[in-house]
Amino acid sequence: MTSFPDPDGVVPLLRRGTVMVVVMAPGATPEDVARVVARVEAAGGETFVSTGVSRTIIGLVGDVDAFWQLDLRALPGVAAVHRISDPYKLVSRQHHPERSTVWVGSGERRVPLGPGRFTLIAGPCAVESAEQALEAAHIARSAGASLLRAGAWKQRTSPYAFPGLGVTGLEILARAGEATGMPVVTEVVDPRDVPVAAEHADMLQVGSASMASVGLLQAVAETGRPVLLERGHTATVEEWLMAAEHIAQRGNLDIVLCERGIRTFEPTTRTTPDLVAVPVAQAASHLPVVVDPSHAAGRRDLVVPLARAAIAVGADGVAVDVHPHPEDALCHGPQALHGAELRELARAVRRLPAALGRQDTPAAYPRS
Amino acid sequence: MTSFPDPDGVVPLLRRGTVMVVVMAPGATPEDVARVVARVEAAGGETFVSTGVSRTIIGLVGDVDAFWQLDLRALPGVAAVHRISDPYKLVSRQHHPERSTVWVGSGERRVPLGPGRFTLIAGPCAVESAEQALEAAHIARSAGASLLRAGAWKQRTSPYAFPGLGVTGLEILARAGEATGMPVVTEVVDPRDVPVAAEHADMLQVGSASMASVGLLQAVAETGRPVLLERGHTATVEEWLMAAEHIAQRGNLDIVLCERGIRTFEPTTRTTPDLVAVPVAQAASHLPVVVDPSHAAGRRDLVVPLARAAIAVGADGVAVDVHPHPEDALCHGPQALHGAELRELARAVRRLPAALGRQDTPAAYPRS
Amino acid sequence: MTSFPDPDGVVPLLRRGTVMVVVMAPGATPEDVARVVARVEAAGGETFVSTGVSRTIIGLVGDVDAFWQLDLRALPGVAAVHRISDPYKLVSRQHHPERSTVWVGSGERRVPLGPGRFTLIAGPCAVESAEQALEAAHIARSAGASLLRAGAWKQRTSPYAFPGLGVTGLEILARAGEATGMPVVTEVVDPRDVPVAAEHADMLQVGSASMASVGLLQAVAETGRPVLLERGHTATVEEWLMAAEHIAQRGNLDIVLCERGIRTFEPTTRTTPDLVAVPVAQAASHLPVVVDPSHAAGRRDLVVPLARAAIAVGADGVAVDVHPHPEDALCHGPQALHGAELRELARAVRRLPAALGRQDTPAAYPRS
Amino acid sequence: MTSFPDPDGVVPLLRRGTVMVVVMAPGATPEDVARVVARVEAAGGETFVSTGVSRTIIGLVGDVDAFWQLDLRALPGVAAVHRISDPYKLVSRQHHPERSTVWVGSGERRVPLGPGRFTLIAGPCAVESAEQALEAAHIARSAGASLLRAGAWKQRTSPYAFPGLGVTGLEILARAGEATGMPVVTEVVDPRDVPVAAEHADMLQVGSASMASVGLLQAVAETGRPVLLERGHTATVEEWLMAAEHIAQRGNLDIVLCERGIRTFEPTTRTTPDLVAVPVAQAASHLPVVVDPSHAAGRRDLVVPLARAAIAVGADGVAVDVHPHPEDALCHGPQALHGAELRELARAVRRLPAALGRQDTPAAYPRS
Structure with missing residues (x-):
């Protein structure tokens, strides 16, 4: 030697x-x-x-x-x-070996996301009306959700697709969250909309198409709200963590990573859910990691199997689309759960984390 | 209308x-x-x-x-x-709605793979010696495996890597299977080796690099042995089923599909395990589908989380690498399980299928 | 029948x-x-x-x-x-079979991009100082460029990388364009910066990371300025054309498509330049299509071969990075051309379009 | 320091x-x-x-x-x-800085592939009959080809597709080569067929689906015939060179690399032709590199633009499908050239290499 x-x-x-x-x-x-x-x-x-x-x-x-x-x-x-060294620092587990818990909401409606727990996030892909949002919120609640998610602005591929209700949608969503006792998460797609979104929502989502939009990441960071950061369809885990670093750098470390599928050559599903990215990201970063099986697969029949797999692989939570009438949905109806699938999901959420030795009970159970 | x-x-x-x-x-x-x-x-x-x-x-x-x-x-x-119609027929579920069970081995050592069950396949990546193979077989058995897998010929990227022991390896493997009461699976990479492999092994594996090699598919089909057909790293689910159709067309329908990761842009893991392909393939075909988390991820720390996720997503079985001394392995040591991970795997195999409502007990339990 | x-x-x-x-x-x-x-x-x-x-x-x-x-x-x-029908309409060639020419700049400095021509776009990746920008503009001009491109805001993966000079950079760029007689192109990454960018630049670029950012596409469209629309690293040609449709829908059809590489499994180059996308996009849409070999490959030694191939495959133009001192560049120095490569590029630009039977002379030649 | x-x-x-x-x-x-x-x-x-x-x-x-x-x-x-060092040695340019020329055929019919030249390889995808093969050979010759390529065994995705004529096809091909004065290239897909193929053909092709089949690579190497080694659809340049190393290791260095498209997410073309891989492979290895635009794109209208781009990027040759009656072809008719496209190709082959400063005249011109 x-x-x-x-x-x-x-x-x-x-x-x-x-x-x-x-x-x-x-x-x-x-x-x-x-x-x-x-x-x-x-x-x-x-x-x-x-x-x-x-x-x-x-x-x-x-x-x-x-x-x-x-x-x-x-x-x-x-x-x-x-x-030799990691390009990210603040979000790296190297200098922060304990995994973090991110709290969303305030007062009575305060929900943790992090290690030792399992959290269900659910709601309709888009807010369409006050009735639809409230009905979907009740469905989400009864499936075990503790966070309500719905979109007021949608990033759509086609200019001819439903773009969302904007500020009206935010107001509806906030009321649905209050009525069902859940903090609310909503996606922002334009930095100019971030201030108003932060007034109405408890957590802001940055979607996969915007993951690399530095202006949006900075605007979101500066609100101080917790951020649900989707992985870009083409982003490596390292690039995803670099996007999180952009947020952290502005002083906001309340970041939850959301895996929602990567683009591959396989045409059967909308994207290929990359479940191994969950333990990979958890090993590299102290941030919580959740999975969105609805957007990843784009097909209702695959959502429950994927949600089960996400729990089993160690995800800190799962985010799913639900809709009172998926066949009438203005956005991504084919992936929204209802009826039998919803009951199957509720059962998986209730039993599987425990069977896998998660020590905490999910925060997602009805509290009364 | x-x-x-x-x-x-x-x-x-x-x-x-x-x-x-x-x-x-x-x-x-x-x-x-x-x-x-x-x-x-x-x-x-x-x-x-x-x-x-x-x-x-x-x-x-x-x-x-x-x-x-x-x-x-x-x-x-x-x-x-x-x-409009599927390009495959014999393996399609369209004309054969019941999912199939494939039996491997004969006499006392006869093991089913199929719906309502969970089967663990385990063994060393490559046969290295009689001692190593037997020791690995005992490890596999104690983790709950009912099928023993090991390679006598390895398809290696580098001509400077260990190519396997060939026929000697087959003989060692067969003895290790007998000694531990498990049928054996081995990979063939050259059609000229198929007859001798079929003499010694109960099931023949076609690896991902050979999935599209028509000559090999035909040679394997004609032995009448059950086939473990890995998905190519770059094969769509449809192409995988077309490869199975090549085998079925020669009169052999004892085919088990094995998902082992697809090639994507993500560099962290060797390939990206495509777990959603399990329910997708099960919906399209009546054949059983298993997952190989060891080769898919290439990293030991990810094997158990992935095995859990594979069970949860509905795989009919899981195939993993075990080795008595991974640090001395001549092939893919970094992915072989041992010690604590092996015990975790055994626990998952024992509990998770039941927690998910699989009605049959796994064939994989020690028979006393 | x-x-x-x-x-x-x-x-x-x-x-x-x-x-x-x-x-x-x-x-x-x-x-x-x-x-x-x-x-x-x-x-x-x-x-x-x-x-x-x-x-x-x-x-x-x-x-x-x-x-x-x-x-x-x-x-x-x-x-x-x-x-059965295309999802895009305004940019489709189906209803507009003649290929379009887009004019950039005004008065003396008015440059066409479109069929029968070849146009070279060149400049430094980022504006660093007045001296550097002017020197790079002269280099671009002498290589045959007729459009000057440089960045005032950079979309960087790392928050620790040079973010650009912002409005100061715009002003420097505009002066360098005037001094060398070229209209200028600059990238915008945040919709809030679009109005000031449109004051200083003749053409606005939407970069690959922003291709799907609807708010940015709309803001850019509304300035009435011609748009250089890069293809997202993970966008299909159809999605690229849908992004163009978002712009066209707001009444702005002065769009030039820019292919700059897609993400694949190949690690040698930054991305894989998808040159066949040029004739594919030209067959599907009436818009001009250019190629950026500098960002696609990320390696100086590959820029000239790729530029030649882009001309040969039928691109309406090529956009390259040049820098007076690549080794001191604050952004993507390794891809900037200088010295011998620059002379090779100038030679290819002068001879190859003619050798391929392009009937018009390039607009890019010095006007005496 | x-x-x-x-x-x-x-x-x-x-x-x-x-x-x-x-x-x-x-x-x-x-x-x-x-x-x-x-x-x-x-x-x-x-x-x-x-x-x-x-x-x-x-x-x-x-x-x-x-x-x-x-x-x-x-x-x-x-x-x-x-x-730090390359995993391949014999094919690396590191230890063999001069680029190699590979000679195919013997006696009068001896054709070089390598630096300073441009060689056109052409023929029908599959041998269908003596008439079709001879007619296609004449078409190839008149377009400027000096090597005739056609398949006797086809690696088809579907078991219901035309598998080729086998040995009969080889004999037909050999006669068509003699009649038109061109050495012949044919693909082998099964190691058991290699000896008979080597009797009839001057060069053996290993197709993309077989690139990683070590048994086939070894069998081909041992014939001593020059090898046309297609890149696998999912192979990195490094893996492609490792496959070449498998051949070189058996003492056969007469290897020509053939790029024919990699699998990506883009659905428009069969694969994405990776033209930048040509200079990348030429920088890493001393072996000649050619491009097959017909199989890469799968669409006739893209073959000529791609062939032009391949010449411009520096390929040592191009391999294209021609067929006397593409609409009756038993294999890949939609990609075979005829009529106007063929004349365009012939023109490109005659003029473009010279316009790009290749010093040698192509070997491909009619010799009389």
């Missing part, structure tokens, strides 16, 4: 925990190596160079984000750059 | 259940339409034409596979061709 | 050119069929029913978008719904 | 050019580090350890493939393992 000596005090620098490895190409010249070293040192970093004949490797010590900005890959003679 | 009249006896033809719809392009000429009609009729089909000014639609009645061969999309004026 | 009779005047309805086919499941009841018919008719549509024993098919005539809202897949007994 | 001292002679070991970096997890113990070191040293490697408080990094020197076998990721305390 060839121990790495430390005559120049490298070890203390390593304590900062941020390192990068630059691999030089076989034909790189000493000047190429010197250029990398110079740029890193100009940026306040330290380097250690391991020179062979066919390859030279340079280890970087210091602020990995500053180094990343240097775009060292662009320099002549650089073959590859490996980042 | 404009009813479709039947002066020419179209309805009886529709009983064959095979139809296709040809959509003509806006500028298609009457000659273009006539050409489609002529080709279909030359192939023994019937057509019904619905002519508008901007669009003409042609419905085809008869043998959809013969029509598909015609490549009607290639004809001038054709905008799109929609196939 | 069984002709489809028209006693009830179906043919005139088909002139509206919008149809959908509903395939009922094998076991669907007459009530299931009647329910579909009733819903369609309640929505103002007409139906024609073709009843077989194992299958019934229902053709719908009328407004396909209204039908799509009905979510007929949600109804009992429905197996599949096939849409 | 902290230089890495070499008291123990590490530098000479680095000359072997194979290194790996093991990153330990923050909480890793000294025992965890020692375990990694011990395993590597037991495998004949050397280690250098850089110990910080929050992170320890271990550099490995020696045989990277042996280290890879150790599955160090499986050891306690290991966070990540980065491989």
Whole structure:
């Protein structure tokens, strides 16, 4: 074993925990190596160079984000750059090993999402009318939900599809939440709508199509409301956590991650629900992780099996669409649960977390 | 409602259940339409034409596979061709609504895979020695497995990786199965090895990299042995069922489908386990469906959560890698279970199927 | 040939050119069929029913978008719904067979993008300073560019990356465009910034991460400025055209589509440039289509080969990053061209369109 | 700059050019580090350890493939393992910087594929009859082809599709090649057919569905015939090169890589042609790279634009389907060129390589 000596005090620098490895190409010249070293040192970093004949490797010590900005890959003679440390910090479990619990709502209507619990979020995809919203809220409640979710603005692929009721929808949703004793969650799609949404809703959702919209992430963060952050259809887990980092960076750490399917080549379902992302994200981040099987699959017959699987894989909650009359729904009717499926879901929510050894009872049970 | 009249006896033809719809392009000429009609009729089909000014639609009645061969999309004026019926038949649930049970092994060692049951398949990724195989078989047994799986030939990406022990491995595996009372499953990767594999193994596995290798599918089918058919990393559910149809077509319907992850953009895990494919495949086909969480994730810490999720989503079984000394494994050590994870798996296998209302006890329990 | 009779005047309805086919499941009841018919008719549509024993098919005539809202897949007994007509209209080539030319800029600085031409768009990824922007503009001009592109706001994955200079950047960019005689293009990422961007820029870019952000698409449309619409990393060509339809619907048809790579499993390049999407989009839509090889590949050595391929596949233009000192760039330095590559690009831009028989000379040549 | 001292002679070991970096997890113990070191040293490697408080990094020197076998990721305390050197060797350009030329055929009919040239490969997807094959060969020749390709065995998704004529097809193909003065290429799908195919064909093709079938790769390698190795639909460039390494390892370096589209989420075309893979593969490997636009797109109208783009991106050749009567083709008729498209292709093949500065004239021109 060839121990790495430390005559120049490298070890203390390593304590900062941020390192990068630059691999030089076989034909790189000493000047190429010197250029990398110079740029890193100009940026306040330290380097250690391991020179062979066919390859030279340079280890970087210091602020990995500053180094990343240097775009060292662009320099002549650089073959590859490996980042060793995570690109996110505030949401990383590395520096915050305990998993977090996020509380939504206030006063009597205060609901936790986090480890050792299971929380059901339910409601209609879109608010359509006061009657529909209230009826759906009762259905959600009786299935075991403790958080009510519905959309006032919808991000639709087609300009000819129902866009939502806007502020009117927010008001209806808030009343339905009060009437059924549940805090409410609603999606925002435009930063200009965030202030009014934060007035009416207890939690703001950033949808998959907006996950990378920095302006929206910042606007949402600044309200101080808890955020339900959907994973983009094409986002890696790392990019999802980077989006969360954008929120955290503005001082808001009340973030719940929501997996809702990734885009793959398989055409049968709307997206491919990536359930393994739940334990992967929980290992990388201290934030709670829930799954939305309704939007992921887009087909009612798959929602209950997926909800069961989400519970079994360790999700901290599940978010589903319910509707009093799915066949009349203005948005995503084919995925809304009703009747028999709803009862099956309620049964799974009641029994499965316990069978899997979750110690807390779900917050979602009726409290009386 | 404009009813479709039947002066020419179209309805009886529709009983064959095979139809296709040809959509003509806006500028298609009457000659273009006539050409489609002529080709279909030359192939023994019937057509019904619905002519508008901007669009003409042609419905085809008869043998959809013969029509598909015609490549009607290639004809001038054709905008799109929609196939209405499934491209697979023997494995389709459409004509065989009852889900099937496949029996593996003979005599005392006869194990069912199918509805109402849960079956654990376990063993080392590769047979390395008689001691390792026997030890792994005992581990598998004590975790609740009723089928022993291990590889004698490995399909490796690198030519510098361990390729397996070949026939020697088969013999070792067969003895380990006998000693522990389990039928054995092994993968074949070359049609030339199929006869000898069928002599020693109770079930033959076709791996994901070979799923589309018609020669191998046919060779395996002809042995009459039950087949464990892994989904290709890039195969749609429909293509997976078409691969099963290749086997079924040769008279062998003892096929168990095995989901083991699809390739996506997400780099964290080796592949993305597609758990929703389990209920999707079970709805489309009568064949049993199992999940291999070890190969799908490639990481030990994710195997037990995924196995739980597979049970919860309704899989008829789970196949996992176990190894007496994963750190010494010659193949995929990082995914093999041992110690604590193995005990967790055994617990999940024992309790979860029952908690989910599976009526039969798993065949997988130690028989005393 | 069984002709489809028209006693009830179906043919005139088909002139509206919008149809959908509903395939009922094998076991669907007459009530299931009647329910579909009733819903369609309640929505103002007409139906024609073709009843077989194992299958019934229902053709719908009328407004396909209204039908799509009905979510007929949600109804009992429905197996599949096939849409026959395109979901987009204003940007479709079906109703507008001539390909469009979009003009950017005004007065002396007015540049066309469209068929029979080739246009080079170039500039630095981000505006960093007045000097850098002006120097990059001169480089772009000498490589044959006629449009100058640079970012004032950047949509960055990491909150720790350079976010752009904002309004100051816009002002610098406008001056650099004036000094070099080129109209300017800049990306907007937040609807709140759109008005000020439209004051300074001749064309607004919607980036891939924002392609599905309806609020941003609407805000951009309403400025009346031409729009450079990047394809989302995970968007199908159809979804890309639907995003364009969102803009067109607000009365702005001056849209140029920009292909810049899709996300796949291949890790070598940042994304996979989807060059076949150029002729596919040109066949489906009358809008011009350009390619951005710099962002698609993320590697300087691949930019020129890709630019050549984009010209050869028929792109109406190419957009590339240039930078006076790529090694000091604050954004995506490794993809910016300089020196030898830049000269190669200029050569390709000068010769290749002509060699491929483009009849017009590029608008991009220096005007003397 | 902290230089890495070499008291123990590490530098000479680095000359072997194979290194790996093991990153330990923050909480890793000294025992965890020692375990990694011990395993590597037991495998004949050397280690250098850089110990910080929050992170320890271990550099490995020696045989990277042996280290890879150790599955160090499986050891306690290991966070990540980065491989620095390429996993392939014989096909790598690292040790063989000159690009290779592969010669196909013998005597008069000897055709080169490689740098500085452009070679057109053409023929019918499947041999259907002596007449069809000969007619297609003449069409191919007149379009500028110098290699004739046609299939005797087809790897079809459906068991109900045309499987090819087998040995009869080989004989027909060989005669058509002789009659038109072109060496012939044919696909093999089963290792049992390789010997007879090698008797009749000058080059053997391994298709995308078989790219990972090690038995087939080995059987093909052993014939000594040049191999046309298609990239799997889901294979990364690295995996494609690893498949080539399987062939090279058996002593056969006459390998031509063929890009024919990768599977993505985009449904418009059969696959997404990955043209940037051409310069990527040419930079990583010394082997020639060609593109098959017919199978990649699956649509005739896209073949010529793609062929042009392939030439422009730097492909060493293009392989296309031609057929005397595409509307009667038994296999993939919609992608076969004829008439106007064929003339366009011939024109592109004649002019474009020269316009791009290829110095050699294509081997593909008629020699008389």
